[in-house]
Amino acid sequence: MEIKRFRNKYNLELIPTSHENIILGNLVWDPIIGKPKFEHPGMSEHIYNAFLDAGIISRENWLKGIRDLNKEKIKYAHLADRVINMEVNVVSTLQNPVINELEERFELKNISKFHFGHLQVKTMSNLNRVRIDNHLEVLKKDNWKTYDGKIRRVYMITELYYGSIQLILNKEFKTELEGSLDQAKLNVLETVEFDKSIEYTFDHNKVPFAMRLEKVRQFQG
Numbered sequence: 226m227e228i229k230r231f232r233n234k235y236n237l238e239l240i241p242t243s244h245e246n247i248i249l250g251n252l253v254w255d256p257i258i259g260k261p262k263f264e265h266p267g268m269s270e271h272i273y274n275a276f277l278d279a280g281i282i283s284r285e286n287w288l289k290g291i292r293d294l295n296k297e298k299i300k301y302a303h304l305a306d307r308v309i310n311m312e313v314n315v316v317s318t319l320q321n322p323v324i325n326e327l328e329e330r331f332e333l334k335n336i337s338k339f340h341f342g343h344l345q346v347k348t349m350s351n352l353n354r355v356r357i358d359n360h361l362e363v364l365k366k367d368n369w370k371t372y373d374g375k376i377r378r379v380y381m382i383t384e385l386y387y388g389s390i391q392l393i394l395n396k397e398f399k400t401e402l403e404g405s406l407d408q409a410k411l412n413v414l415e416t417v418e419f420d421k422s423i424e425y426t427f428d429h430n431k432v433p434f435a436m437r438l439e440k441v442r443q444f445q446g
Contacts, residue, residue, distance in 0.1 A: 237435045242263070250294045281367065308388075313336050323411060329409075336392045341390065342426065343388060346386050354444075381438065385436055389426050390429065
């Protein structure tokens with residue numbers, strides 16, 4: 226599956242550069258052309274950072290807000306598909322710790338199929354949405370300049386999707402890959418052998434591969 230088709234089918238964005246510190250409430254610059262970015266001039270890293278910088282919450286409430294978002298539980302994801310198949314050339318463009326670890330030691334072009342399985346999601350709860358929405362209303366009322374300049378035009382992560390990384394390759398590459406795995410710090414969950422191919426499943430290590438974005442100016446609690 227290509228990036229555009231993925232976006233249209235699931236209304237989600239692939240995370241171009243992912244790591245375990247990406248959390249709900251992170252702000253994202255989503256250009257008309259190009260990949261979403263976690264950095265942009267004037268944009269805060271997180272919605273609660275923006276509230277703190279604007280002086281509408283205390284540092285204690287800033288910490289509480291982020292902690293409460295981090296406490297959201299990872300649950301089974303009810304998507305249209307049980308697994309999400311991806312083009313290998315698309316996967317090679319993603320900066321993901323597991324994929325990067327594989328790519329350093331093994332040619333991804335030797336992979337015949339790649340998909341994300343055992344899909345899970347972390348969703349912003351209604352309580353957290355209401356709290357953020359209330360802070361946004363205060364910010365719009367008391368500090369429109371900050372709201373208009375730093376937040377209104379950006380997007381916020383309200384869902385994060387996780388999935389085990391599953392790849393299939395011809396058995397002729399088995400020795401090469403498994404030799405690479407001995408050097409890599411990867412958790413292999415399962416290995417299944419077929420007549421001419423072999424499937425490896427790797428743990429996602431709490432690193433999301435996709436996100437749901439909502440425009441801050443349209444956000445509702």
